[in-house]
Amino acid sequence: MPVLEIEDLSVSYGAVHALTDVSFSAAEGEVTAVLGANGAGKTTLLRAITGLVRPRKGTVRYDGEQLEKMSVEKIVRHGVAHVPEGRSVIEEMTVDENLRLGSLFRFSRRQRGPVIEEIYALFPPLAERRRQHANTLSGGERQMLAIGRALVSRPKVLLLDEPSLGLAPIVTARLMAVLRDLTQASNLIVVLVEQNARSSLSIAQKAVVINLGRVVVCEDAAKVAGDSELRHHYLGY
Amino acid sequence: MQFFLNITLGGIATGMIVAAVALGLVLIFRATNIVNFAQGAMAMMTTYIAYAVLHQGSGYWLAFVAALATGLLFGALTQVVLIRPLQGKSPLNAIIVTFGFLIFLEGVAGAIWGSQTRTYPAPFSEAGQKIGNTQIAFSPFDVFVVLAVLALMILMLVLFRGTDLGLRMRAVAFAPETARLLGVRVRPLLTLGWALSAAAGVLAALLVVPTSSLTPNFMDVILIYGFTAAVVGGLDSPVGALVGGLATGLSLAYVGGYLGGSLEPMAALALVIVSLMIRPEGLFARPAPRRV
Numbered sequence: 104m105p106v107l108e109i110e111d112l113s114v115s116y117g118a119v120h121a122l123t124d125v126s127f128s129a130a131e132g133e134v135t136a137v138l139g140a141n142g143a144g145k146t147t148l149l150r151a152i153t154g155l156v157r158p159r160k161g162t163v164r165y166d167g168e169q170l171e172k173m174s175v176e177k178i179v180r181h182g183v184a185h186v187p188e189g190r191s192v193i194e195e196m197t198v199d200e201n202l203r204l205g206s207l208f209r210f211s212r213r214q215r216g217p218v219i220e221e222i223y224a225l226f227p228p229l230a231e232r233r234r235q236h237a238n239t240l241s242g243g244e245r246q247m248l249a250i251g252r253a254l255v256s257r258p259k260v261l262l263l264d265e266p267s268l269g270l271a272p273i274v275t276a277r278l279m280a281v282l283r284d285l286t287q288a289s290n291l292i293v294v295l296v297e298q299n300a301r302s303s304l305s306i307a308q309k310a311v312v313i314n315l316g317r318v319v320v321c322e323d324a325a326k327v328a329g330d331s332e333l334r335h336h337y338l339g340y
Numbered sequence: 341m342q343f344f345l346n347i348t349l350g351g352i353a354t355g356m357i358v359a360a361v362a363l364g365l366v367l368i369f370r371a372t373n374i375v376n377f378a379q380g381a382m383a384m385m386t387t388y389i390a391y392a393v394l395h396q397g398s399g400y401w402l403a404f405v406a407a408l409a410t411g412l413l414f415g416a417l418t419q420v421v422l423i424r425p426l427q428g429k430s431p432l433n434a435i436i437v438t439f440g441f442l443i444f445l446e447g448v449a450g451a452i453w454g455s456q457t458r459t460y461p462a463p464f465s466e467a468g469q470k471i472g473n474t475q476i477a478f479s480p481f482d483v484f485v486v487l488a489v490l491a492l493m494i495l496m497l498v499l500f501r502g503t504d505l506g507l508r509m510r511a512v513a514f515a516p517e518t519a520r521l522l523g524v525r526v527r528p529l530l531t532l533g534w535a536l537s538a539a540a541g542v543l544a545a546l547l548v549v550p551t552s553s554l555t556p557n558f559m560d561v562i563l564i565y566g567f568t569a570a571v572v573g574g575l576d577s578p579v580g581a582l583v584g585g586l587a588t589g590l591s592l593a594y595v596g597g598y599l600g601g602s603l604e605p606m607a608a609l610a611l612v613i614v615s616l617m618i619r620p621e622g623l624f625a626r627p628a629p630r631r632v
């Protein structure tokens with residue numbers, strides 16, 4: 104069973120050590136929640152997995168390949184989709200064009216239509232706005248579009264950086280439910296970075312807590328959610 | 341009445357050439373998110389090469405094709421050598437470099453070919469036509485200009501709206517990191533954007549040169565009008581470039597025809613100010629982004 108395996112990963116920005124010896128693995132059909140305070144290194148972790156930053160040492164393995172030496176484009180074509188922090192929809196394009204862009208490298212012109220329709224079925228508000236420019240969407244709709252655009256290429260690994268940031272609780276709950284179902288239905292490997300520990304732990308099987316660039320907890324999600332001392336100490340609730 | 345008609349026709353002919361320059365500017369903006377001040381100077385250099393080809397004894401059309409091909413190559417090379425090292429820095433750096441490149445190229449052209457003017461032929465007659473008893477100031481060459489510029493605009497619309505390549509190019513221009521995360525190879529597409537826009541610039545130069553004649557700075561004035569048109573129409577819209585070009589050409593013609601040629605530059609300036617007051621983002625630009 105293919106897993107995403109991160110071993111001894113260290114990343115520095117000049118003198119700043121953002122990640123030090125990070126190791127964990129994420130399994131198919133599971134959501135792995137990555138938690139930690141601001142500046143802990145969560146975004147850096149995802150950027151290192153997709154090659155947007157290069158690690159100082161360590162490896163990222165998936166499906167028998169070492170990702171840390173590949174180009175970003177190649178990693179993505181390998182089935183790793185990354186939804187970056189801050190709803191990175193392309194504002195100059197319509198909803199439909201954003202989704203089409205996501206499907207280009209995987210599907211032929213003929214296959215694309217049905218694949219994009221599946222995304223509209225998953226996120227109905229997008230279907231009503233397909234010809235609208237992305238800069239007219241609300242925050243929640245943008246997040247749906249950013250996630251939909253990642254899903255449209257049928258990735259095997261999905262990296263999400265704070266998808267619930269700025270969303271109303273009810274929208275977050277719906278998003279989490281969609282993610283949980285999707286992970287099981289398509290046997291995805293999901294790495295979910297969140298500030299909102301409560302909602303991400305509710306759908307995760309595993310939890311990785313990062314503090315000052317180091318993994319301090321790597322446990323079953325249920326255990327972390329049930330351990331009030333640990334929650335107080337690292338997650339503040 | 342005939343005076344008015346002929347001035348209007350002259351304005352349309354000029355406007356289409358201005359539109360060609362503006363289309364080149366729109367092309368590079370949509371493909372790489374910068375403006376290229378050196379576009380006119382690059383086209384000027386290429387036109388000197390076309391001139392040399394022409395005087396080897398080749399016909400007009402061979403020189404025409406050679407010029408477009410050289411333009412493509414020159415654009416690609418410029419991107420690789422001058423602009424690529426600035427990738428990832430503020431777009432302002434690249435824009436300033438294009439300005440320096442403009443000055444450099446005009447200097448080089450002056451050193452090689454001197455400031456003497458050379459005449460460059462048109463492929464069709466530049467004489468106005470007689471329809472019935474009225475003399476019409478619209479030549480077969482003007483018809484060619486209109487058709488060539490319309491073709492360029494339609495090709496650009498098809499590229500950006502209708503093709504996967506165009507979609508990728510737009511993504512690379514406006515969100516390079518996001519484009520990479522969607523599996524798009526950024527570098528070759530930036531180079532292609534420069535190549536295509538340089539070729540569009542060369543087309544504009546070949547349409548200008550029969551009337552202006554060839555000197556190291558023959559593209560300067562038309563480039564300024566091209567910027568006027570692109571700003572009026574919105575830097576990201578091919579249709580806007582065409583309408584902006586026509587508006588610029590007609591303003592120049594009417595002001596020149598009725599108020600005197602020395603006021604022409606003022607007409608362009610007034611047009612920019614008025615249009616910026618009405619719609620700052622350009623007449624045909626997409627709606628201003630809504631920040632969430």
Ligand SMILES: Nc1ncnc2c1ncn2[C@@H]1O[C@H](COP(=O)(O)OP(=O)(O)OP(=O)(O)O)[C@@H](O)[C@H]1O
Pocket residue numbers: 116119120121139140141142143144145146147148298
């Ligand atoms: N490009 C950069 N240059 C220098 N330092 C950086 C850079 N990006 C991140 N850092 C530093 O690396 C550390 C980890 O940052 P990172 O963005 O990974 O944190 P995070 O856990 O995602 O935080 P948040 O929850 O606020 O998004 C921080 O100390 C940050 O200041």
Ligand SMILES: [Mg+2]
Pocket residue numbers: 145146147188264
């Ligand atoms: Mg972050």
